[in-house]
Amino acid sequence: MTETVWAPDGSNLVVHADNADFLPTLPDGAFTLIYVDPPFNTGRAQQRQETRMVLNAGGDGDRVGFKGRSYDTIKGALHRYDDAFSDYWSFLEPRLVEAWRLLADDGTLYLHLDYREVHYAKVMLDAIFGRECFLNEIIWAYDYGARAKNRWPTKHDNILVYVKNPAKYHFNSAEVDREPYMAPGLVTPAKRELGKLPTDVWWHTIVSPTGKEKTGYPTQKPEGLVRRVVAASSRPGDWCLDFFAGSGTLGAVAAKMGRRFVCVDQNQPAIDVMAKRLGAHAEIASCPPA
Known part of the structure; x- marks a missing residue:
């Protein structure tokens, strides 16, 4: 294995690198949670x-x-x-194979895509992880932006959830934020006060254009969405990885929740945003091309 800038007892990291070069430097089973939000292959900038x-x-x-x-x-x-690749799947598949290798035995992968590619990704992940390791498809539904007039407006993303070992994966529903009941009059006051556990359909707004979370980075995901992932599938002190880190939302959430993190991106604007957002919680490192 090539020498790595990461150490299990080291600092949180923001890594400026092509993830294809950096991921092979990491040891097997190092991460309890991997959340990745790769380019969606929309064909446009x-x-x-x-x-x-x-x-x-x-x-x-x-x-x-x-x-x-x-x-x-x-x-x-x-x-x-640029969110366009001539051969998207030869780009993504080796990185997902690395994700499988890097997950601990009790670890979980969350792959965030949209309707364009998610069905292909499901077949690919079945082959890499095994169909028995498929845990959920989460639908993130939101209601913002333009509405098409010639079809049903597309207002959701898909998150595929796979576990390394279906007999040992970590999932703590008690740590997950609860939602209000849609028909509160039909439940007891105690249940109404507690709220209900989320299902596999998550209604959550996008990052507000005028909110404090906003970094200016395109496709930034809201902390509330990622917080639910981190709460359910990792413990305090566990290592979390995002190798398409963008604005660094996973790192921001992990730092607030007492998890350790590695965020990787090859784009300098992303590194600049993360250095500003996560600099107090992480070291900035680089990985030379292989």
Whole structure:
């Protein structure tokens, strides 16, 4: 095995590297949780520009806010990456094979995709992990953005959940946030107060364009979504891995929940965002090409 910058008793890491070069440097079974949100192969460029509001004391800003206060809109860095591959599956398959190798015996993989590729990924993961290791398909449903008029509007992503060993995987439903009952009058007051466990359909908003979570990175996922994954499938002190880390949401959640993490991305804009977001909780490292 090539020398690695990671150590089981070392620091959390943000790694600037091609994951195809970095993953083989890691030892077998090192991670309890792997969450990956790879490019969806949409065939188009993804981009988002940071914006922030600055109070304009003179009252002649371009936006009016709370109590009539005037604000200037300041445009920041434009983050962009190409979400198109001529051979998507030869790109993704070896990385998923590495994910299987890197999972501990009680570990779990969450693969976040959308309707374009998820059915192919299910067949691929059945072959890599074994069909008996399939745990769930989670539907993340949201209600935001434009609505098509010539078909049913697409407002969900798919998350495939596979375990390394179906007899030993870690899953703690007691740690998962609960949801309000849709018909609270039909349950006891005690149940109504406690709430119900989520099913495999998760209703959760996207990252608010004006919220504190927003980093400006395209396709950033909300912390609430990833928090549920981390809570259910890892324990405090466990190592978590995201090798398509983007804005570093897994690292942000893991740091808040007492887990250790490695976030990997080859794009410099992603590293810049994660250095700002996770720099207090992780070392920034790099892995030279193989």
